[in-house]
Amino acid sequence: MSLPEAKSKKIALFVDVQNIYYTCxxxxxxxxxxxxxxxxxxxxxxIVQAVAYAIHKGDDxxxxxxxxxxxxxxxxxLKPFIQRADGSAKGDWDVGITIDVMEAAAxxxxxxxLSGDGDFDRLLVKIYQKHGVDTxxxxxxxxxxxxxxxxxxxxxxxxxxxxL
Numbered sequence: 001m002s003l004p005e006a007k008s009k010k011i012a013l014f015v016d017v018q019n020i021y022y023t024c025x026x027x028x029x030x031x032x033x034x035x036x037x038x039x040x041x042x043x044x045x046x047i048v049q050a051v052a053y054a055i056h057k058g059d060d061x062x063x064x065x066x067x068x069x070x071x072x073x074x075x076x077x078l079k080p081f082i083q084r085a086d087g088s089a090k091g092d093w094d095v096g097i098t099i100d101v102m103e104a105a106a107x108x109x110x111x112x113x114l115s116g117d118g119d120f121d122r123l124l125v126k127i128y129q130k131h132g133v134d135t136x137x138x139x140x141x142x143x144x145x146x147x148x149x150x151x152x153x154x155x156x157x158x159x160x161x162x163x164l
Contacts, residue, residue: 009045012104013037014097015074016115017054023116023140023158030163032114037138037162038072041112049104050074053093057081098123110134113152118145125151138162 015034024032034052041047052069056062056078066076079093094117105111105127113120116139124135137144137152141159149155 009110010048010108011041011045011110011112012049012101012108013041013047013051013074013112014101014104014114015050015052016093016097016113016117017052017069018093019115019117020139020158023143024163027140027143028160028163030160032158033162033164034069034074035072037114045110047073048108051100052076053097054078055081094119101127105131105133108133110136112136112138114138116140116144116148118147121145121147121151124148124153128153 020032024030038047038050050073052066052074054062054066054076066078069076077093077096079096097113097115098120101111101113101123111124111127111133113124113136115137120137124137127133128135134154135152136154136156137148138156138158139148141149141157144155
């Protein structure tokens, strides 16, 4: 791809923060390098939208991480962490991510999703069929749903080279 082509390509980037955090931690015991991701994706074109979806617990480490994401260029969307009476927890961004991806798909050439959640497989198929956008997924191979990998135009395995 020539430089003018790359610069005219519009990219929307969406991160399921909890999914990436837990899959990288489980598979590798390390954290994902969002700065490296930003640098590599920005070489493909202009990142016109970048959203990281996270759960807000309010602890200092989490606040520093959210600030780092904002500094890189992400908009950080937060939902409160909900602890249920039975001890289970709730904090799910699937519907919010889906709505934002569907809205962005009409205005970009490429949608990139960081998640291993198979619930997004139909979303990628739908935006490709409706808008003809390129779809890419980044996920930990052993913890990413096969249906999600299969629905993406490109699957980028998160391995040790993507970690801090």
